[in-house]
Amino acid sequence: MGDRSGSVLVLTNPLDVTTDAVLRVLAERRVPVVRLDPGSDLHSGASLTAAYRTGGQRGTLRTASREVALSSVRSVWVRRASPYEGPSELGGQERRFAASQTLWGAGGILASFPVAHYVNHPWANRAAEHKPAQLAAAQRSGFAVPDTVVTNSADEAREFVAAQAGGAVYKPLWNTPYAVDGRPHAVWVREVDPADITGAVSVCPHLFQAKVPKAFDVRVTAVGDRLFGLRIDSPDLDWRRRQDRIACTPIDVPEPVACAVAAYLGRLRLVYGAFDFAVTASGTWYFLECNPNGQWAWQPAGTTDAIAHAIADQLQKGRDT
Incomplete structure (x- = not known):
């Protein structure tokens, strides 16, 4: 990897064990990491300050164990942060007011670091979560769509x-x-x-x-230009219903599908995406959806480890210049 310096900021809740797989890789590489759950930490000891003036922006994030200048954050990994609900000791409209101000204040600061590489940017995540928008982008990117x-x-x-x-x-x-x-x-x-x-x-x-006459399902986890395909065989129409009954096997992603994935990510400004396909006996891959922040650590150990390293690569390299 390059010699980029600066901290990686991870926005997630304290129970997000999936994050730990990537943090272990970054620790091995001695990449500094700051972990923050803005929905709860900012009213339990952490502080966030941003100042703006003509020609410049500065600010500081302080947590119980770290202090980092906002201008030195090389990457932001937007994972599974808690919702902005306000301090529990407040009630009624005061709590709603505090939650709203945190969403629009802290949320705006955390989405606007001057030199950071976002995986994914929170506003891109939100836009890409709408299923009608996914289907429209999938059509325009060259996928087969039911x-x-x-x-x-x-x-x-x-x-x-x-x-x-x-x-x-x-x-x-x-x-x-x-x-x-x-x-x-x-x-x-x-x-x-x-x-x-x-x-x-x-x-x-x-x-x-x-209904797609599928022979099997496929999950493709995309991290930048790296794709990790997994065939999923399940007795259920929706394989997520009983994951203890699925069988998973790595699978190559056909070139036309890979090209459509790249086009889709570019169209929606995503670095990461979890794509679901239904594949017919004749080999047609039908796009079903793409979760821009989908879970991935449930996959076989080899695939999970490879995805963790790919995400760590993205976070370590920072924004392309």
């Missing part, structure tokens, strides 16, 4: 689902916390037919998609 409709019209939904000769599925547009009888309940991808669709669709947009 026929899809996003609608709050029950009539439109029934017409679309009825027209799919191979069947259709429903997918939530966001992983919103949901409970049934007070117990957490996951909303998985599931098959749907016209009779299932009621007027309740009008409450909010729903995503319906042609």
